[in-house]
Amino acid sequence: MLASKLILKCLELEGVDTIFGYPGGALLPLYNALIDSDITHVLVRNEQAAPHCASGYAREKGTVGVCMATSGPGATNLITGIATAYMDSIPIVAITGQVNRALIGTDAFQEADITGATQPFTKRSYLVTNADDLPRIFKEAFHIARTGRPGPVLIDIPKDVQEENIKIYDFDKPVNIVGYKPHYEGHTGQIKKAIRVIKSAKRPVIYAGGGIVLSKAEEELITFAEKNKIPVITTLMGVGCFPQTHPMYCGVIGSHGYQYTSEIMEKADLCFCVGARMSDRGTTPSKELIDDMILVHIDIDPAEIGKNVYQTNIPIVGDAKIVLGQLLEKDIGLQTEQWHEEIREIKERIPVDYSENIPYVGVNPKLVFKTLSDLTREETTLVADVGLNQFWASLYFKIYGGRKFFTSGGLGTMGYSVPAAIGAYLAKENADRQIVAVCGDGSFQMFIGELAVIGEQKMNIKIIMIRNRKLGMVRQLQKNVYGKNGYFGTDLSFDIHFDKIAEAYDLEYYCIDSDDAIEEQLTKVLQSDQSCLVECVVDEDFLYI
Amino acid sequence: MKKHVLSLLVENNSGVLSRIAGLFARRGYNIDSLTVGITENTKVSRITIVTSGDEKTLEQIKKQLNKIIDVIKVLEIDPDKEVCRELVFIKVKATDGNRSDIISISKLFRANVVDVGRESLVFEITGIYSKVEAFFRMMEPYGILEFVRSGATGLQRGKNLL
Numbered sequence: 229m230l231a232s233k234l235i236l237k238c239l240e241l242e243g244v245d246t247i248f249g250y251p252g253g254a255l256l257p258l259y260n261a262l263i264d265s266d267i268t269h270v271l272v273r274n275e276q277a278a279p280h281c282a283s284g285y286a287r288e289k290g291t292v293g294v295c296m297a298t299s300g301p302g303a304t305n306l307i308t309g310i311a312t313a314y315m316d317s318i319p320i321v322a323i324t325g326q327v328n329r330a331l332i333g334t335d336a337f338q339e340a341d342i343t344g345a346t347q348p349f350t351k352r353s354y355l356v357t358n359a360d361d362l363p364r365i366f367k368e369a370f371h372i373a374r375t376g377r378p379g380p381v382l383i384d385i386p387k388d389v390q391e392e393n394i395k396i397y398d399f400d401k402p403v404n405i406v407g408y409k410p411h412y413e414g415h416t417g418q419i420k421k422a423i424r425v426i427k428s429a430k431r432p433v434i435y436a437g438g439g440i441v442l443s444k445a446e447e448e449l450i451t452f453a454e455k456n457k458i459p460v461i462t463t464l465m466g467v468g469c470f471p472q473t474h475p476m477y478c479g480v481i482g483s484h485g486y487q488y489t490s491e492i493m494e495k496a497d498l499c500f501c502v503g504a505r506m507s508d509r510g511t512t513p514s515k516e517l518i519d520d521m522i523l524v525h526i527d528i529d530p531a532e533i534g535k536n537v538y539q540t541n542i543p544i545v546g547d548a549k550i551v552l553g554q555l556l557e558k559d560i561g562l563q564t565e566q567w568h569e570e571i572r573e574i575k576e577r578i579p580v581d582y583s584e585n586i587p588y589v590g591v592n593p594k595l596v597f598k599t600l601s602d603l604t605r606e607e608t609t610l611v612a613d614v615g616l617n618q619f620w621a622s623l624y625f626k627i628y629g630g631r632k633f634f635t636s637g638g639l640g641t642m643g644y645s646v647p648a649a650i651g652a653y654l655a656k657e658n659a660d661r662q663i664v665a666v667c668g669d670g671s672f673q674m675f676i677g678e679l680a681v682i683g684e685q686k687m688n689i690k691i692i693m694i695r696n697r698k699l700g701m702v703r704q705l706q707k708n709v710y711g712k713n714g715y716f717g718t719d720l721s722f723d724i725h726f727d728k729i730a731e732a733y734d735l736e737y738y739c740i741d742s743d744d745a746i747e748e749q750l751t752k753v754l755q756s757d758q759s760c761l762v763e764c765v766v767d768e769d770f771l772y773i
Numbered sequence: 774m775k776k777h778v779l780s781l782l783v784e785n786n787s788g789v790l791s792r793i794a795g796l797f798a799r800r801g802y803n804i805d806s807l808t809v810g811i812t813e814n815t816k817v818s819r820i821t822i823v824t825s826g827d828e829k830t831l832e833q834i835k836k837q838l839n840k841i842i843d844v845i846k847v848l849e850i851d852p853d854k855e856v857c858r859e860l861v862f863i864k865v866k867a868t869d870g871n872r873s874d875i876i877s878i879s880k881l882f883r884a885n886v887v888d889v890g891r892e893s894l895v896f897e898i899t900g901i902y903s904k905v906e907a908f909f910r911m912m913e914p915y916g917i918l919e920f921v922r923s924g925a926t927g928l929q930r931g932k933n934l935l
């Protein structure tokens with residue numbers, strides 16, 4: 229079999245039905261093989277979008293996303309997206325073309341050491357030097373991407389390898405990587421210890437992260453929280469892992485979180501952290517806080533335990549779903565009524581406020597997201613970009629039930645939203661599922677070309693653009709650090725006609741420029757069966773809290 | 774800072790060494806020395822890394838190394854308890870007047886003379902860190918011209934295998 233065909237066969241065996249790619253010389257054989265394949269190829273308009281599309285696809289479907297680019301510049305264009313997926317533990321496989329084997333190392337035309345360049349951002353990368361290895365490598369790559377702590381894997385395939393003829397191949401050989409055996413089950417001794425400390429807690433909180441979403445442990449988390457009456461705080465990556473309408477829900481922690489959440493966290497005497505890494509953005513627990521608080525930390529990646537917070541009292545290495553299952557087998561029996569009473573008091577004292585006291589022109593973005601949240605059906609995926617828009621989206625759009633929330637949390641990559649929404653759109657299993665992307669006028673300009681994919685494929689994606697004519701978040705930082713004289717390089721006031729851009733790409737265009745118009749316009753947007761660009765005119769001085 | 778000796782078994786795939794070196798560079802861990810060699814299994818290499826850092830850093834180093842897919846095993850070797858040696862060549866300034874003095878000191882350390890020149894001597898010495906350091910201190914007054922150290926490598930004692 230021709231190696232290029234065999235590669236596609238390997239992909240099919242892994243259940244791949246969609247590839248986000250961009251061709252080039254070193255990928256000619258593979259593209260030629262795609263002509264007769266059942267796999268759908270989506271032509272992105274810049275390779276930078278391809279890993280984000282694959283990421284959105286992977287997150288929506290709960291599988292591995294696949295992207296592809298040619299050697300040299302094509303491959304290097306993938307790097308940011310691969311790093312983004314790595315930081316958020318999203319399983320993707322990136323395939324790159326490479327120059328012919330004999331040319332490797334000669335600085336040949338369009339040669340780039342992509343396995344070397346992506347080393348810090350991939351779980352594993354492969355340079356295929358022998359076509360016979362392809363079935364094994366593909367199997368390993370998908371296995372590594374989706375198991376343990378998920379993440380990106382890169383396979384670099386020289387052009388002449390793609391052109392080889394392979395006589396003997398075996399697709400059924402099981403994967404056996406001696407140095408890679410993730411632990412899924414929690415150590416029973418540690419589980420016992422955890423139960424003991426939870427039992428004696430008076431003010432416990434669950435601190436739930438993206439690991440819950442990745443291991444599909446939402447049900448277990450709800451049951452565990454309800455059974456033991458422990459309130460739940462999530463990280464930004466954990467948004468959606470616990471219904472935000474649930475009475476025991478206590479908000480998002482950290483930079484993108486609520487003030488009341490931080491206060492609850494400060495008061496807790498036990499933090500049950502599951503599937504989160506306690507990153508600097510999530511929470512930078514003060515030393516005093518950590519000293520007085522017992523930390524139970526469950527993570528599939530042993531290296532995350534004790535990395536950001538040293539004093540982990542009870543570490544449990546394992547998969548969130550399995551470990552929660554193990555914990556559910558035991559009766560803990562907590563008395564937390566008083567704690568819940570205290571929490572109720574905090575929530576009342578520091579309510580989530582949608583209003584804005586300072587006069588502003590245009591709309592209040594908080595109200596945009598609140599109204600969007602009220603009007604959107606339950607089956608919705610919201611993809612937020614990076615910047616002020618991300619803060620507002622994560623704070624004021626409620627995620628519960630069938631809703632999902634994606635964003636670039638770890639790397640904070642601008643330009644993530646629409647490409648990931650495209651991936652999610654193609655991955656969604658329910659035709660009625662609504663895909664909404666949220667971005668700023670800065671981030672919008674990072675992926676404009678991808679609107680062609682939306683237009684060409686007649687997708688129905690709603691793009692909510694917060695137009696504040698500034699790189700809002702950075703500008704706010706400049707103000708916080710240097711004062712008003714510190715604004716520099718964050719001005720986007722050049723008058724772009726976004727309506728014309730929408731028209732050019734065959735998108736419907738809506739503009740919301742006053743609070744009174746929000747509901748009416750959003751209703752129209754959500755009723756439309758077309759893709760829409762919604763320009764929300766927001767005051768440049770509208771700050772995130 | 775305390776020195777730690779880590780012994781690793783790794784799969785012999787291309788890029789393993791750069792992944793390991795890259796890990797140390799990226800996370801700001803120290804490498805005092807690093808040696809690589811073949812093992813009884815042709816698909817596996819053995820790497821010995823001497824690193825320095827506090828307990829927390831060491832813990833992270835071990836975990837991060839274990840996370841690399843090609844790394845099969847990581848073991849910390851206590852140089853005082855296990856077999857751990859370093860090979861060193863050292864070139865010392867020597868004259869007709871002091872050559873025999875130098876050689877007699879070297880005998881105390883079981884260093885071998887591997888080259889004798891009119892103005893210099895080259896010794897070969899194997900030993901644990903402290904022994905090598907002590908020999909260097911003794912040679913210093915005569916003038917150390919240059920030296921090369923292999924970096925430590927070691928094995929566990931007894932029947933335990935990595």
Ligand SMILES: Cc1ncc(C[n+]2csc(CCOP(=O)(O)OP(=O)(O)O)c2C)c(N)n1
Nearest residue numbers: 615616617640642668669670671699700701
């Ligand atoms: C690729 C990339 N470049 C730069 C940044 C730094 N950055 C973070 S937020 C931001 C401004 C975003 O502006 P915009 O998209 O208009 O959104 P707003 O904050 O105004 O809602 C910038 C430049 C980043 N996160 N990602």
